[in-house]
Amino acid sequence: MNELIRQIRDTARRLLEERQVELVLGFEAGPLPLRNTPCFARSADGADRLTWDRACGLNLAVFLDGPARRIAILAKGCDSRAIVNLLKERRFARENIVIVGVPCEGMIDRRKVERRLGETDFDDARFEGERLVVRSGARTLELPVAEVLRDACRECAMPTPVFYDILLDGATARIPAAGSEAASPADRAERWQRFEAEAAKCIRCYACRNVCPLCYCRECCADQSGPRWVGPAPTPADNQVFLLMRALHLAGRCVDCGACIEACPVGVDVRYLFKRMEREVRERFGYESGRALDEKPPLAGYGTDDPEDFITDV
Amino acid sequence: MTMDNKNHLHAPVPQDTRASTASVSSMPSLSPREQKPISNPYLPLQTRVETIRVETDDRMLRTFIVRFIRPDDVERFRYRPGQFAEVSLLGRGEAPIGIASSPTEGDALAFTIHRAGIVTTAIHQLRPGDLLGVRGPLGNGFPIERLEGCNLVIIGGGFAFTTLRSLAVYAMAPHHRGRFGRITILYGARRPGLLLYRSELREWQERSDIEVFVTVDAAEGEWSGRVGFVPAVTKDVAPGSDNAFALVCGPPMMIKYTLPILSDLGFPPERILLSLEMRMKCGIGICGRCNIGPKYVCRDGPVFSLAELKKLPPEY
Amino acid sequence: MRRGTITREDLNELIRRWTAERKVIAPVRRDVVELSPVGSADEIAMDYSNTQLPTKRHFFRPSEVLLRFDLRAAPDRHVVEAESDADPTVLFGVRPCEARSHTLLDRVFLREPYCDPYYQQRRANTAVVVLGCTSAGPTCFCTSVGGGPNDHAGADLFLTEIEHGREAHAAIYLLDVVTERGASLLTGFDLPEADAGLIEHASRAAAELAATLKTIADLERIRTAAQTAFDDPVWQAICLSCVGCAACAFLCPTCHCFDIQDEVSGGRGRRVRNWDACSFAHFTLHASGHNPRPERHQRCRQRILHKFTWFPENFGAAACVGCGRCIRACPMGNDIRRWLEAIGKKV
Numbered sequence: 001m002n003e004l005i006r007q008i009r010d011t012a013r014r015l016l017e018e019r020q021v022e023l024v025l026g027f028e029a030g031p032l033p034l035r036n037t038p039c040f041a042r043s044a045d046g047a048d049r050l051t052w053d054r055a056c057g058l059n060l061a062v063f064l065d066g067p068a069r070r071i072a073i074l075a076k077g078c079d080s081r082a083i084v085n086l087l088k089e090r091r092f093a094r095e096n097i098v099i100v101g102v103p104c105e106g107m108i109d110r111r112k113v114e115r116r117l118g119e120t121d122f123d124d125a126r127f128e129g130e131r132l133v134v135r136s137g138a139r140t141l142e143l144p145v146a147e148v149l150r151d152a153c154r155e156c157a158m159p160t161p162v163f164y165d166i167l168l169d170g171a172t173a174r175i176p177a178a179g180s181e182a183a184s185p186a187d188r189a190e191r192w193q194r195f196e197a198e199a200a201k202c203i204r205c206y207a208c209r210n211v212c213p214l215c216y217c218r219e220c221c222a223d224q225s226g227p228r229w230v231g232p233a234p235t236p237a238d239n240q241v242f243l244l245m246r247a248l249h250l251a252g253r254c255v256d257c258g259a260c261i262e263a264c265p266v267g268v269d270v271r272y273l274f275k276r277m278e279r280e281v282r283e284r285f286g287y288e289s290g291r292a293l294d295e296k297p298p299l300a301g302y303g304t305d306d307p308e309d310f311i312t313d314v
Numbered sequence: 315m316t317m318d319n320k321n322h323l324h325a326p327v328p329q330d331t332r333a334s335t336a337s338v339s340s341m342p343s344l345s346p347r348e349q350k351p352i353s354n355p356y357l358p359l360q361t362r363v364e365t366i367r368v369e370t371d372d373r374m375l376r377t378f379i380v381r382f383i384r385p386d387d388v389e390r391f392r393y394r395p396g397q398f399a400e401v402s403l404l405g406r407g408e409a410p411i412g413i414a415s416s417p418t419e420g421d422a423l424a425f426t427i428h429r430a431g432i433v434t435t436a437i438h439q440l441r442p443g444d445l446l447g448v449r450g451p452l453g454n455g456f457p458i459e460r461l462e463g464c465n466l467v468i469i470g471g472g473f474a475f476t477t478l479r480s481l482a483v484y485a486m487a488p489h490h491r492g493r494f495g496r497i498t499i500l501y502g503a504r505r506p507g508l509l510l511y512r513s514e515l516r517e518w519q520e521r522s523d524i525e526v527f528v529t530v531d532a533a534e535g536e537w538s539g540r541v542g543f544v545p546a547v548t549k550d551v552a553p554g555s556d557n558a559f560a561l562v563c564g565p566p567m568m569i570k571y572t573l574p575i576l577s578d579l580g581f582p583p584e585r586i587l588l589s590l591e592m593r594m595k596c597g598i599g600i601c602g603r604c605n606i607g608p609k610y611v612c613r614d615g616p617v618f619s620l621a622e623l624k625k626l627p628p629e630y
Numbered sequence: 631m632r633r634g635t636i637t638r639e640d641l642n643e644l645i646r647r648w649t650a651e652r653k654v655i656a657p658v659r660r661d662v663v664e665l666s667p668v669g670s671a672d673e674i675a676m677d678y679s680n681t682q683l684p685t686k687r688h689f690f691r692p693s694e695v696l697l698r699f700d701l702r703a704a705p706d707r708h709v710v711e712a713e714s715d716a717d718p719t720v721l722f723g724v725r726p727c728e729a730r731s732h733t734l735l736d737r738v739f740l741r742e743p744y745c746d747p748y749y750q751q752r753r754a755n756t757a758v759v760v761l762g763c764t765s766a767g768p769t770c771f772c773t774s775v776g777g778g779p780n781d782h783a784g785a786d787l788f789l790t791e792i793e794h795g796r797e798a799h800a801a802i803y804l805l806d807v808v809t810e811r812g813a814s815l816l817t818g819f820d821l822p823e824a825d826a827g828l829i830e831h832a833s834r835a836a837a838e839l840a841a842t843l844k845t846i847a848d849l850e851r852i853r854t855a856a857q858t859a860f861d862d863p864v865w866q867a868i869c870l871s872c873v874g875c876a877a878c879a880f881l882c883p884t885c886h887c888f889d890i891q892d893e894v895s896g897g898r899g900r901r902v903r904n905w906d907a908c909s910f911a912h913f914t915l916h917a918s919g920h921n922p923r924p925e926r927h928q929r930c931r932q933r934i935l936h937k938f939t940w941f942p943e944n945f946g947a948a949a950c951v952g953c954g955r956c957i958r959a960c961p962m963g964n965d966i967r968r969w970l971e972a973i974g975k976k977v
Contacts, residue, residue, distance in 0.1 A: 030963035037963030038871040121679035121767040205880045207961045210873040233693035263961030265877045356696045404699040405894030431917035598744040602887035608940035629922045
């Protein structure tokens with residue numbers, strides 16, 4: 001057991017024993033390699049199941065509006081930014097959550113591993129320093145971790161939580177990306193082609209939406225039938241509308257945690273769209289999603305110096 | 315399949331063409347062109363709206379009398395009381411609606427439709443002469459053969475009286491009346507303006523071969539009839555349970571309080587029949603939406619005995 | 631059943647012949663292994679674990695036009711039945727669990743007196759060539775639900791690799807002709823009889839592989855869960871991290887729920903059915919606002935009981951082929967094997 005896991009378990013145990021919280025949200029070993037699964041620890045036993053490695057890519061903030069009253073949550077940099085946004089949007093009371101910040105070394109993009117293998121199945125995966133060793137049947141593949149990290153993690157500017165009650169001691173690593181992998185092609189036709197190809201894969205299972213902590217609407221536009229905003233069919237056109245709708249609704253709110261990309265069972269990746277929206281909001285309003293609790297979300301407020309050119313801009 | 319006597323509750327009469335749905339393994343052909351087309355259970359039959367009657371003073375319920383555009387569709391749509399149809403407007407969608415008419419009333423069909431969702435709201439905009447799609451008949455319907463020779467106690471509440479009306483009209487028809495024993499009808503609504511089929515109820519009350527009790531939760535205007543909840547009136551009227559079936563449709567609260575009274579009156583669960591409502595799409599037991607445990611309300615129901623329901627999970 | 635041997639080279643020749651006269655859909659390795667129409671045998675992946683998506687989408691489309699309408703036409707011509715796209719097809723090289731799923735879907739879509747014509751036509755026009763398994767993936771549990779690496783259910787032809795060969799084209803397969811339709815695919819091809827030793831070898835290998843698969847919870851006991859554990863808190867416990875998406879259902883070879891919606895523009899439109907799933911909260915929502923399954927644990931219970939209690943009650947088998955895609959697809963790492971074990975302890 002490494003030092004970080006020991007700290008996580010000790011902290012969780014203490015918070016539960018001191019009755020500071022009823023529930024600690026963390027990760028435990030999942031059914032498959034590189035698949036840690038959410039752990040809902042309510043006791044010392046539960047705390048001992050907690051684990052941590054580079055396969056904790058889900059965003060646990062999605063569980064913060066559950067029935068438990070006082071919850072501790074393990075939060076990476078991006079998770080903490082999601083929590084900041086949820087607090088701004090008054091999803092729960094600040095005093096009801098204890099944020100345990102975990103410095104983040106970057107999370108594995110399972111899709112990249114699958115693509116390298118050419119298989120969705122692998123029997124075993126283990127970290128050996130900065131290498132990931134993956135076995136599928138008789139084949140073994142050694143991959144430099146940096147090559148299979150999420151794009152979001154490779155470009156992450158805030159791997160250490162920005163907002164926390166307790167900050168655990170751990171390493172962060174930022175592997176500077178060669179170039180922004182989220183950049184969209186400059187050519188309009190190419191951009192469209194890329195979007196079309198991603199949207200075509202979507203089967204409308206809504207895993208992306210449902211794992212997103214910021215996608216919490218009681219009734220999603222995609223589900224509404226009167227009026228019907230988004231066609232329910234998993235057809236190219238309806239998929240495109242759904243993906244665009246999600247990107248728009250998360251403008252200035254998405255924290256680039258990558259959970260939606262990880263969740264997609266068919267490998268749809270429209271991170272570049274979300275990044276584009278983020279850039280728009282940053283450049284126009286000087287706002288970074290989730291950076292600080294006291295910054296007003298620009299799309300939820302009005303400022304006399306708000307730029308207006310977007311109305312006429314084409 | 316759904317009741318203790320299998321013969322009486324079958325799904326809609328298979329048409330000749332439908333009977334050709336042989337299993338795949340017996341069909342080695344690889345060319346679609348060679349196959350005989352099979353009947354498509356998703357295709358609506360087109361009807362034309364003949365008459366529209368506003369039933370309730372809140373205008374939320376209207377009865378649509380419709381007639382098939384193609385005369386041979388009448389034969390394809392042979393139904394029994396208690397069955398339903400997927401009623402549809404092209405471009406809006408389908409909604410499962412109980413058939414309010416009785417097959418004894420001729421070729422026209424009647425649907426009394428509550429304006430609730432997108433489809434039913436659109437149907438409420440129709441005028442005489444407009445088209446309405448009808449897919450069915452669907453569901454098991456009331457087990458007429460089992461009811462034969464028995465006394466019928468028909469208990470309805472609110473909007474859910476439609477298929478009970480079908481049954482009542484069927485049983486009262488001159489050539490059917492002799493097949494059944496005493497017929498007692500208890501029907502209630504929240505207030506007089508919400509009673510369905512008011513003029514018909516008055517006619518029924520004049521008849522000597524049936525007993526009709528109409529009640530409202532609260533009187534208003536010139537109401538001189540009974541005032542009281544359906545369960546209380548049931549207790550009051552105390553229909554005999556000997557050789558009788560109780561057929562109950564109504565809102566959940568009415569059903570909840572009526573059932574114990576029927577038990578007290580000696581109705582065994584096998585002789586209390588209820589018609590259920592569920593969200594449905596296909597209506598033919600495929601789309602997986604309307605199940606209660608292993609039973610599909612669209613295909614195995616909508617009519618279930620209380621004895622059957624007691625064996626099913628309480629998810630309805 | 632006729633059993634012969636065939637070399638990869640001859641198999642490629644057969645595939646070439648098939649592609650000339652019908653559609654051939656087979657596993658193809660792109661980013662991962664997907665089912666895709668192929669133009670030649672070279673595109674086909676024969677050494678794969680399983681395809682990302684199951685074959686059900688070939689018979690039961692994610693989105694499918696049931697009928698087209700034109701409100702400007704004469705009233706009795708408003709509705710036009712959707713044209714059939716059930717072209718003669720060979721579904722080649724799919725896993726035994728996939729072929730087994732077709733036999734389960736048949737029980738729903740082809741149940742008398744209603745037969746789903748869209749499904750039926752594709753099923754009738756599709757021959758299924760199964761590639762038996764020589765290794766098991768980490769999520770495989772087919773033997774627990776009546777299947778196995780050598781399960782011939784739903785297969786028209788069944789291939790078993792008996793010699794891998796140093797080069798791909800040198801591989802040799804045992805070829806079982808399971809149905810008439812399978813035999814018709816071999817018309818004009820002289821299939822040499824397999825010798826008894828080879829057959830024996832192949833079935834022993836399959837049995838050995840089957841033996842390595844762990845048996846999950848006692849499904850016979852779980853069949854009683856609706857009676858004995860319906861109100862048990864186990865349902866709340868297992869679904870704590872379920873977020874109610876449909877990744878499991880949409881990647882399941884046997885899940886078959888759908889929704890029907892109309893799409894219209896300018897008087898013309900279509901009635902379309904789309905995949906739907908019992909994990910969505912609005913799946914059972916009535917127009918009145920009433921919902922028979924408002925809680926997440928009720929929906930998880932529905933999914934499990936439907937597969938392991940009610941489907942067996944209605945159709946004589948579990949609605950699960952043990953492919954394990956739901957385990958791989960679950961964004962939260964839920965594992966149906968663990969769920970079944972937990973439920974099994976409560977019945």
